[in-house]
Amino acid sequence: MQLKQAKPWQVSHWLNTKNPITLENLLGKVVLLEVFQMLCPGCVSHALPQAMRVAQAFNAADIAVIGLHSVFEHHSAQGSKEALSAFLREYKIDFPVGIDAPATSGRLPQTMTSYGLQGTPTTILIDRRGNLRKQKFGFENDLVLGAEIMSLILESKESFNQTSPSGCDDIGCAIPTE
Amino acid sequence: MQLKQAKPWQVSHWLNTKNPITLENLLGKVVLLEVFQMLCPGCVSHALPQAMRVAQAFNAADIAVIGLHSVFEHHSAQGSKEALSAFLREYKIDFPVGIDAPATSGRLPQTMTSYGLQGTPTTILIDRRGNLRKQKFGFENDLVLGAEIMSLILESKESFNQTSPSGCDDIGCAIPTE
Amino acid sequence: MQLKQAKPWQVSHWLNTKNPITLENLLGKVVLLEVFQMLCPGCVSHALPQAMRVAQAFNAADIAVIGLHSVFEHHSAQGSKEALSAFLREYKIDFPVGIDAPATSGRLPQTMTSYGLQGTPTTILIDRRGNLRKQKFGFENDLVLGAEIMSLILESKESFNQTSPSGCDDIGCAIPTE
Amino acid sequence: MQLKQAKPWQVSHWLNTKNPITLENLLGKVVLLEVFQMLCPGCVSHALPQAMRVAQAFNAADIAVIGLHSVFEHHSAQGSKEALSAFLREYKIDFPVGIDAPATSGRLPQTMTSYGLQGTPTTILIDRRGNLRKQKFGFENDLVLGAEIMSLILESKESFNQTSPSGCDDIGCAIPTE
Numbered sequence: 261m262q263l264k265q266a267k268p269w270q271v272s273h274w275l276n277t278k279n280p281i282t283l284e285n286l287l288g289k290v291v292l293l294e295v296f297q298m299l300c301p302g303c304v305s306h307a308l309p310q311a312m313r314v315a316q317a318f319n320a321a322d323i324a325v326i327g328l329h330s331v332f333e334h335h336s337a338q339g340s341k342e343a344l345s346a347f348l349r350e351y352k353i354d355f356p357v358g359i360d361a362p363a364t365s366g367r368l369p370q371t372m373t374s375y376g377l378q379g380t381p382t383t384i385l386i387d388r389r390g391n392l393r394k395q396k397f398g399f400e401n402d403l404v405l406g407a408e409i410m411s412l413i414l415e416s417k418e419s420f421n422q423t424s425p426s427g428c429d430d431i432g433c434a435i436p437t438e
Numbered sequence: 439m440q441l442k443q444a445k446p447w448q449v450s451h452w453l454n455t456k457n458p459i460t461l462e463n464l465l466g467k468v469v470l471l472e473v474f475q476m477l478c479p480g481c482v483s484h485a486l487p488q489a490m491r492v493a494q495a496f497n498a499a500d501i502a503v504i505g506l507h508s509v510f511e512h513h514s515a516q517g518s519k520e521a522l523s524a525f526l527r528e529y530k531i532d533f534p535v536g537i538d539a540p541a542t543s544g545r546l547p548q549t550m551t552s553y554g555l556q557g558t559p560t561t562i563l564i565d566r567r568g569n570l571r572k573q574k575f576g577f578e579n580d581l582v583l584g585a586e587i588m589s590l591i592l593e594s595k596e597s598f599n600q601t602s603p604s605g606c607d608d609i610g611c612a613i614p615t616e
Numbered sequence: 617m618q619l620k621q622a623k624p625w626q627v628s629h630w631l632n633t634k635n636p637i638t639l640e641n642l643l644g645k646v647v648l649l650e651v652f653q654m655l656c657p658g659c660v661s662h663a664l665p666q667a668m669r670v671a672q673a674f675n676a677a678d679i680a681v682i683g684l685h686s687v688f689e690h691h692s693a694q695g696s697k698e699a700l701s702a703f704l705r706e707y708k709i710d711f712p713v714g715i716d717a718p719a720t721s722g723r724l725p726q727t728m729t730s731y732g733l734q735g736t737p738t739t740i741l742i743d744r745r746g747n748l749r750k751q752k753f754g755f756e757n758d759l760v761l762g763a764e765i766m767s768l769i770l771e772s773k774e775s776f777n778q779t780s781p782s783g784c785d786d787i788g789c790a791i792p793t794e
Numbered sequence: 795m796q797l798k799q800a801k802p803w804q805v806s807h808w809l810n811t812k813n814p815i816t817l818e819n820l821l822g823k824v825v826l827l828e829v830f831q832m833l834c835p836g837c838v839s840h841a842l843p844q845a846m847r848v849a850q851a852f853n854a855a856d857i858a859v860i861g862l863h864s865v866f867e868h869h870s871a872q873g874s875k876e877a878l879s880a881f882l883r884e885y886k887i888d889f890p891v892g893i894d895a896p897a898t899s900g901r902l903p904q905t906m907t908s909y910g911l912q913g914t915p916t917t918i919l920i921d922r923r924g925n926l927r928k929q930k931f932g933f934e935n936d937l938v939l940g941a942e943i944m945s946l947i948l949e950s951k952e953s954f955n956q957t958s959p960s961g962c963d964d965i966g967c968a969i970p971t972e
Contacts, residue, residue: 299528304482317937334524343521346512350477403851406940413941414948495759581673584762585769592770655884660838690880699877702868706833 263391266291266384269328270370271358273341275348281326281356283390290323290412293384295330295360295372298338298347300380306399307381308353313402314409315355322413327357330372330380335362387412441569444469444562447506448548449536451519453526459504459534461568468501468590469564473508473538473550476516476525478558484577485559486531491580492587493533500591505535508550508558513540565590619747622647622740625684626726627714629697631704637682637712639746646679646768647742651686651716651728654694654703656736662755663737664709669758670765671711678769683713686728686736691718743768797925800825800918803862804904805892807875809882815860815890817924824857824946825920829864829894829906832872832881834914840933841915842887847936848943849889856947861891864906864914869896921946 266283274280283291294311296303308327315325331339338344341359348357360369375384378397385394385408394408444461452458461469472489474481486505493503509517516522519537526535538547553562556575563572563586572586622639630636639647650667652659664683671681687695694700697715704713716725731740734753741750741764750764800817808814817825828845830837842861849859865873872878875893882891894903909918912931919928919942928942 299524301529313935313937317935317941334520334528337518337521337524340515342512343515346477346515350512351479401847401851402936403847403940403943406937407851407944407947409937410941410944411948414945491757491759495757495763579669579673580758581669581762581765584759585673585766587759588763588766589770591763592767655880657885690876690884693874693877693880696871698868699871702833702871706868707835 263387263389263393265390266386266392267371267374269293269358270361270374271328272361273359275341275345275357275359276354277356281324281358283386286324286386287390288388289321290388290409291384291386292323292325292409293328293386294325295328295375295377295380295382295384297329297331297333297380298344299334302399303381304351307383308351310383310400310402310405311355312353314405317406318409318413323409325355327353327355328360328371329357330360330369330377331362332368332372332379385409385412388415441565441567441571443568444564444570445549445552447471447536448539448552449506450539451537453519453523453535453537454532455534459502459536461564464502464564465568466566467499468566468587469562470501470503470587471506471562471564472503473506473553473555473558473560473562475507475509475511475558476522477512480577481559482529485561486529488578488580488583489533489561490531492583495584496587496591501587503533505531505533506538506549507535508538508547508555509540510546510550510557563587563590566593619743619745619749621746622742622748623727623730625649625714626717626730627684628717629715631697631701631713631715632710633712637680637714639742642680642742643746644744645677646744646765647740648679648681648765649684649740649742650681651684651731651733651736651738651740653685653687653689653736654700655690658755659737660707663739664707666739666756666758666761667711668709670761673762674765674769679765681711683709683711684716684727685713686716686725686733687718688724688728688735741765741768744771797921797923797927799924800920800926801905801908803827803892804895804908805862806895807893809875809879809891809893810888811890815858815892817920820858820920821924822922823855824922824943825918826857826859826943827862827918827920828859829862829909829911829914829916829918831863831865831867831914832878833868836933837915838885841917842885844917844934844936844939845889846887848939851940852943852947857943859889861887861889862894862905863891864894864903864911865896866902866906866913919943919946922949 268283271280292311292314294307296307298304311325311327314323329344344357344359360371362369363373375395382395382397383400383405384392387393393412446461449458470489470492472485474485489503489505492501507522522535522537538549540547541551553573560573560575561578561583562570565571571590624639627636648667648670650663652663654660667681667683670679685700700713700715716727718725719729722729731751738751738753739756739761740748743749749768802817805814826845826848828841830841832838845859845861848857863878878891878893894905896903897907909929916929916931917934917939918926921927927946
């Protein structure tokens with residue numbers, strides 16, 4: 261399987277973190293990116309609680325759980341930083357959440373467009389080397405998700421250090437492949 | 439037991455109904471008034487689904503299910519008609535919902551204050567003659583709520599018909615308000 | 617609606633009660649009779665927990681919750697008093713349970729046959745005067761069941777007191793069966 | 795970590811399989827052994843459905859899901875092959891289930907004693923080389939269990955072939971370590 265690098269995120273604001281988070285920052289860790297909307301019932305009842313369980317079940321040194329608020333409808337109702345901030349506090353969600361940057365033209369926010377998402381919730385897994393490994397619209401059951409995450413966690417860090425096809429690692433910066 | 443008339447509601451906007459709804463309009467029916475906030479997790483996961491089950495289980499000729507959005511925190515996030523409207527659409531809530539009128543002074547909206555509510559969710563039952571019969575903060579189980587509703591439904595319409603128009607009850611007749 | 621008396625039960629053994637229980641003993645109370653089999657998954661996960669909730673939600677002076685173990689398959693596995701007794705203890709079911717008397721001929725136990733049951737679970741409601749008022753195969757939701765029970769509880773005891781002992785109802789007086 | 799071989803099972807009868815199953819048969823696969831009793835509510839509502847989800851979520855070439863019916867109470871009610879067979883059919887459990895051999899003396903069945911189990915349900919994981927890797931009384935959540943299973947699945951089969959410290963593998967039989 262030819263792996264592809266996950267695309268960078270376009271985030272207009274971050275909550276629950278002092279500094280913006282980039283995929284480059286997270287190289288070396290597995291990343292669970294949960295794409296949601298605060299007024300999406302399936303996100304509220306299933307996907308976000310599952311992301312919280314992941315954050316609790318695994319070691320933070322192995323996996324980073326990140327939310328991405330990708331609003332593609334009801335912009336006035338759920339589009340503000342204040343509304344999202346209140347939502348996160350009421351639902352006791354404490355992992356970092358980025359607000360997907362609004363489109364300069366069109367309805368869909370920028371990251372949602374660049375990832376080609378079908379809707380919310382979408383669960384995305386990115387491996388230690390920054391490759392996109394899973395992108396699933398709708399629900400995944402806990403057994404399967406737990407197994408997939410562990411499979412990515414167990415991928416050798418050494419292989420990451422040696423082979424990271426582009427970008428920087430602990431040792432230095434490789435010339436990116438064309 | 440000395441029964442008391444339920445106090446009138448102060449509502450700034452109504453959704454899911456063309457005309458404003460008053461307690462007087464509803465005389466003759468049992469009323470379930472579900473007081474909630476759209477960012478209150480217990481409201482979203484328990485109280486509102488229960489109110490929807492009530493609307494489905496009972497005959498609309500016997501009981502009116504009404505929501506009251508009483509925002510006492512995160513006003514900028516959940517205070518607008520647009521936010522609430524989007525919420526109702528996403529959660530497929532189709533019974534009438536009033537927005538509790540903001541306080542002219544203080545933090546709590548007006549109906550929340552006049553009813554002395556402790557928070558959300560609060561489930562309120564009003565009998566066919568407009569008397570306040572139950573006001574419970576938190577959850578009630580379905581068996582008990584079903585039983586209480588039926589108990590109010592079975593109260594004689596005759597006694598309502600005789601005594602209500604002129605403001606009479608078992609004890610006496612009050613001078614009707616204009 | 618012409619009401620019919622519930623037929624007597626044929627029970628070979630009783631558990632969780634010192635004395636056998638008959639419908640006549642229960643005149644004056646509403647009766648919830650839960651017909652089940654200990655190896656019926658829907659009984660174990662839904663109907664029996666619901667019957668336990670009913671026993672807890674209502675006043676024992678108003679309603680009697682009774683189980684009837686009507687075995688129509690796997691007789692060697694679930695047919696014995698010992699097996700049922702162990703089951704009741706493990707599931708902490710403490711209301712009285714009768715074992716439906718085995719058929720003298722045929723596969724179905726006697727009460728199951730005389731009531732014309734379709735299977736398990738079946739929830740049966742009998743009013744204060746011994747009339748069969750509900751017989752439902754499968755599940756009933758808590759709101760509806762709570763409402764139905766309350767409706768029967770609120771039926772006048774006076775009408776029972778006047779008419780029951782001699783087999784009278786609203787329409788007339790039947791000659792009591794010997 | 796010094797790993798220990800899982801002890802052999804003592805089984806008096808097998809259901810849902812034509813041939814008895816031994817740990818030696820299963821070398822090369824991960825094994826989930828679910829120890830239960832048919833009248834144990836936690837087994838029925840949680841552990842057995844979880845074992846069924848495992849059997850469905852993973853590849854049968856990687857993991858074998860096996861039940862062990864270890865009766866330590868209510869022997870007359872749940873001790874028979876017929877009772878267990880009826881239970882498995884009603885609950886649609888189709889993985890192989892062994893009946894833990896009754897003790898020659900004492901109350902606990904033989905495998906329960908040799909494994910030092912605390913009760914039911916107990917979830918046991920055995921690796922591809924026959925080592926006992928997890929033995930947990932009570933519940934494990936799906937995320938953690940999925941991760942643990944995947945971790946064992948990903949352990950190299952080669953390492954199994956080369957290093958299996960005792961016993962037989964595809965190639966031959968090694969002299970067991972003392």
